[in-house]
Amino acid sequence: MAEIHFRDIQEAHARIRPHVRRTPVMTSARLNELAGAEIFFKCENFQKTGSFKARGAVNAVLSLTDAEAARGVATHSSGNHAAALSWAAGMRGIRATVVMPRTASPVKIASVERYGGRIEFCEPNHRAREEAAARIVRDTGAALIHPYNDPRIIAGQGTAAVELLEDVPGLDAVACPVGGGGLLAGSAVAAKALLPAIRVLAGEPEGAADASLSLRSGVRRPVENPSSVADGLLAFVGDLTFPVMQRHVEEIATVTDASIIAAMRLLFNVLKIAVEPSGAVAYAAVSERRLRVAGKRVGVILSGGNVDLERMLG
């Protein structure tokens, strides 16, 4: 099984740096007071394509040989990875084919189209998505770029934590959302390599708590019918990301949809920024004091900002 080393993340960083944004780190005395901790927000909502997914996608696309790239890339995703991969492929001038469920939101379809991705619709279930993607790979020779269970993706996602620790040295902890675990695994490897004493934490939606469950059980265990307002975090933790989490992640807290919405509103009202539900999950856990960071300096990754305004009202 492919291991992820810090040197992969460093190489990814060098590779993607000209193409992604070095997102800012924001702070707020008022939010610190609320959480009883000193929070440094890494604003990946300002990242290209509106989420950290741009990092992994462009790393994967730029890692292809010219021969591989010529056959294009493919993925199945209804969310931020689809848009990010379309954008990254467009930058390299190659084709991206994205399998999306017929039921995907118009906003997300429009976003993939804006970045030049070619969409193939399928029935809205996991099996149909995987089969459609496999067929495209078979027919076109496109490289399959999985949303999280891919070493190139994990290495790319880890670059956000590298920047955060460059900008705010000596953090006591770093917290990020967990869905399939690409961001969490990448962040964990980066943070522990740069600062072995750092604690790696995560927030997970209560209705899709397969990562918490799996860590407790010691084996990957899906939950049935995962459901949450954090629509980017419904994926099942991967067999590449899970061992990294077992080794490096100290704590995962689950949060309710209500607390995710409350966190989004606080970020909007105080920091004046748009963060999508999935992007606010780690902050929700910190702000509700469900992670042990009292009095500590904690980096919180706000992973994306692609939210429909209407959804902000919960």
Next chain:
Amino acid sequence: MAEIHFRDIQEAHARIRPHVRRTPVMTSARLNELAGAEIFFKCENFQKTGSFKARGAVNAVLSLTDAEAARGVATHSSGNHAAALSWAAGMRGIRATVVMPRTASPVKIASVERYGGRIEFCEPNHRAREEAAARIVRDTGAALIHPYNDPRIIAGQGTAAVELLEDVPGLDAVACPVGGGGLLAGSAVAAKALLPAIRVLAGEPEGAADASLSLRSGVRRPVENPSSVADGLLAFVGDLTFPVMQRHVEEIATVTDASIIAAMRLLFNVLKIAVEPSGAVAYAAVSERRLRVAGKRVGVILSGGNVDLERMLG
């Protein structure tokens, strides 16, 4: 009548720099394309207290002698100036008394209280506000800090344009919202001093277009019952700010409430930031191509971010 010179703005900048944020400048290829111009957004929605008003308020408060300061400051305002003055007074450890209409929004009352301002409520009309403020000044000896018709305020507000032109040299134009004209007058003096060829532009709500009307007439003329979703821009242009506008402002475009709301939504969806209606007015004018900036490099001041989430839905 007090003249505003660039040197006043430079002195204000040196005075307030340790206390205010140097707000970032954001850009977006997509918004450029929509507007047919290259836009540099000066993000005063990220300013302390959530608006540029922090600049003028802290400049005015720090300009007081110790003897003046000891008697406190007073103002009448139901909006961002009230919060900014309360915050600035708190930093100097002096009392701020703010006359607010009984009907002021709970959010704004809470904001003044959070910054330690003392509120005196009055009937919701201009005369009652002025009388109450005058009485406080008479009874307590507090210094009246007018929201815009005050040279210290105008000089403070001009510092945002100074930073914008430091960060983006050689702009063709700068555009800001206009209500009472403090931000516009300060920006005009700063911009023309730094770059005489720059064009100074403004956006104004259609329902409160006294600045446009006054510039056309050559004399200050109020409009009856001004009304707009841009609640920070209902004030009547001042006798200090108007002559500056006559000398320096090339163009004011009026925009409808619908276009202000559309501009807020675009800024939210694309830049991922919260901008209040008043803060989005200059961008609304640029984005609807109502100002002559086609193909030009234009700095747009997003003046504040204090918006109730519910209002975003218009």
